[in-house]
Amino acid sequence: xxxxxxxxxxxxxxxxxxxxxxxxxxxxxxxxxxxxxxxxxxxxxxxxxxxxxxxxxxxxxxxxxxxxxxxxxxxxxxxxxxxxxxxxxxxxxxxxxxxxxxxxxxxxxxxxxxxxxxxxxxxxxxxxxxxxxxxxxxxxxxxxxxxxxxxxxxxxxxxxxxxxxxxx
Amino acid sequence: xxxxxxxxxxxxxxxxxxxxxxxxxxxxxxxxxxxxxxxxxxxxxxxxxxxxxxxxxxxxxxxxxxxxxxxxxxxxxxxxxxxxxxxxxxxxxxxxxxxxxxxxxxxxxxxxxxxxxxxxxxxxxxxxxxxxxxxxxxxxxxxxxxxxxxxxxxxxxxxxxxxxxxxxxxxxxxxxxxxxxxxxxxxxxxxxxxxxxxxxxxxxxxxxxxxxxxxxxxxxxxxxxxxxxxxxxxxxxxxxxxxxxxxxxxxxxxxxxxxxxxxxxxxxxxxxxxxxxxxxxxxxxxxxxxxxxxxxxxxxxxxxxxxxxxxxxxxxxxxxxxxxxxxxxxxxxxxxxxxxxxxxxxxxxxxxxxxxxxxxxxxxxxxxxxxxxxxxxxxxxxxxxxxxxxxxxxxx
Numbered sequence: 164x165x166x167x168x169x170x171x172x173x174x175x176x177x178x179x180x181x182x183x184x185x186x187x188x189x190x191x192x193x194x195x196x197x198x199x200x201x202x203x204x205x206x207x208x209x210x211x212x213x214x215x216x217x218x219x220x221x222x223x224x225x226x227x228x229x230x231x232x233x234x235x236x237x238x239x240x241x242x243x244x245x246x247x248x249x250x251x252x253x254x255x256x257x258x259x260x261x262x263x264x265x266x267x268x269x270x271x272x273x274x275x276x277x278x279x280x281x282x283x284x285x286x287x288x289x290x291x292x293x294x295x296x297x298x299x300x301x302x303x304x305x306x307x308x309x310x311x312x313x314x315x316x317x318x319x320x321x322x323x324x325x326x327x328x329x330x331x
Numbered sequence: 332x333x334x335x336x337x338x339x340x341x342x343x344x345x346x347x348x349x350x351x352x353x354x355x356x357x358x359x360x361x362x363x364x365x366x367x368x369x370x371x372x373x374x375x376x377x378x379x380x381x382x383x384x385x386x387x388x389x390x391x392x393x394x395x396x397x398x399x400x401x402x403x404x405x406x407x408x409x410x411x412x413x414x415x416x417x418x419x420x421x422x423x424x425x426x427x428x429x430x431x432x433x434x435x436x437x438x439x440x441x442x443x444x445x446x447x448x449x450x451x452x453x454x455x456x457x458x459x460x461x462x463x464x465x466x467x468x469x470x471x472x473x474x475x476x477x478x479x480x481x482x483x484x485x486x487x488x489x490x491x492x493x494x495x496x497x498x499x500x501x502x503x504x505x506x507x508x509x510x511x512x513x514x515x516x517x518x519x520x521x522x523x524x525x526x527x528x529x530x531x532x533x534x535x536x537x538x539x540x541x542x543x544x545x546x547x548x549x550x551x552x553x554x555x556x557x558x559x560x561x562x563x564x565x566x567x568x569x570x571x572x573x574x575x576x577x578x579x580x581x582x583x584x585x586x587x588x589x590x591x592x593x594x595x596x597x598x599x600x601x602x603x604x605x606x607x608x609x610x611x612x613x614x615x616x617x618x619x620x621x622x623x624x625x626x627x628x629x630x631x632x633x634x635x636x637x638x639x640x641x642x643x644x645x646x647x648x649x650x651x652x653x654x655x656x657x658x659x660x661x662x663x664x665x666x667x668x669x670x671x672x673x674x675x676x677x678x679x680x681x682x683x684x685x686x687x688x689x690x691x692x693x694x695x696x697x698x699x700x701x702x703x704x705x706x707x708x709x710x711x712x713x714x715x716x717x718x719x720x721x722x723x724x725x726x727x
Contacts, residue, residue, distance in 0.1 A: 191486060195433065198479060218465050218472045226475025230501060233482050237494070293465045293525050
């Protein structure tokens, strides 16, 4: 377990850079802010002793998917987004709707009795979480796991067929 | 006596920590302990970097029949000091149209990633700086952020050579990351753990009393080791795969717009990445810190680790002195058409070896599988049959 102090640091880091993703006008800066946000999320997973998910978060999202995002942004050269003017009325309306929704959620949760009870402490984390995830994946959830594999394979083959059409 | 020499650094750390016990809270003790580990890793590998940079130039000079650096200090050994001072006092130029923040962050991120991955490698008995259950996974997760840093360097510089270099670097890193990770899988599968310490312990004893249990001595292990070493060459952008910084084509790739100490940081990260990949190869295939013969157990474990590491590093230098740079499309074809199928074959072959009881019959079967796939691939990919008059699409 990590101290609450570190939890606050990473939570604030994540939220600040999550906001920066939307606020930044430069697409590359947005994408890089998203990376920092993902790193914060990975640190939060680590603080819950979910090492495997935390590491996979970095490997898949920060490593692979963000590089893909950046490549696409770079190839498309999205300058228009940077030059677009901010529509102040629309953003004020958006902020108002978001605040109203947040207020409603808070008021509902306040009245909800189950929200007031304290949760039991977490079970002691297993030292070999990688092994346990592997056992679950290959014993209880083998079929869904393989179906996901086939879906990804179909997507890969589809992309190759779509991108090779010109050459015929 | 041998035991105390083996554990001398562990005892030294305990001695340094002992005055603190009971005086400060536990969480601070953990932080101090981590800081000591970090200081040790940084100290050792920055020294190794300095040594390596001068030795590489010396060995390359020897291979090319010239002296190499021999002016600064005895045998030119103080050359890294002179280089460091030169790099520090050079002007730091940032292009006017560059993205300043991204341009500044890229060398920091690439060096941080290179240093972080060094933390999970077991350097000796009880000498893993950070014991993580999924240590191998952590290595690749942090290593994959290098691509991000290379992209930041290329894009932030706002220079066409930088961008081209970054695109080449990322393309080759992503392509070769697949064989790199898949060749690790057989070891992980056979050991049943992602923990580097457990992988080293699994290679502990000796066959017939003198042949070590190293994975490199099995057919699948030898194949995986060679594939891993080649992928490691690509991941650390070394010759013959240094296409991203091919001087004759694109100046210096993603490092074109970097000067002074920022350039030195890229240089440092490249060497640290090379140490990390070699260290992981030693851990996975060459028995980690175990002695090669049973009688040699009196030599401290870390000596064996660094001896094996230096053999691999010499291999890196040797290849650099021998082979010319490979063409981009050839390199990509090699990754996807040869390395990847061979890496998957290692997986199958390791499974056969494991389930036939790890005996001689399993050894022969796994060797047969690899040999068949190798010859099938070399027949399929044989380019010699296809010599035809060259047609030019645009330059008739």
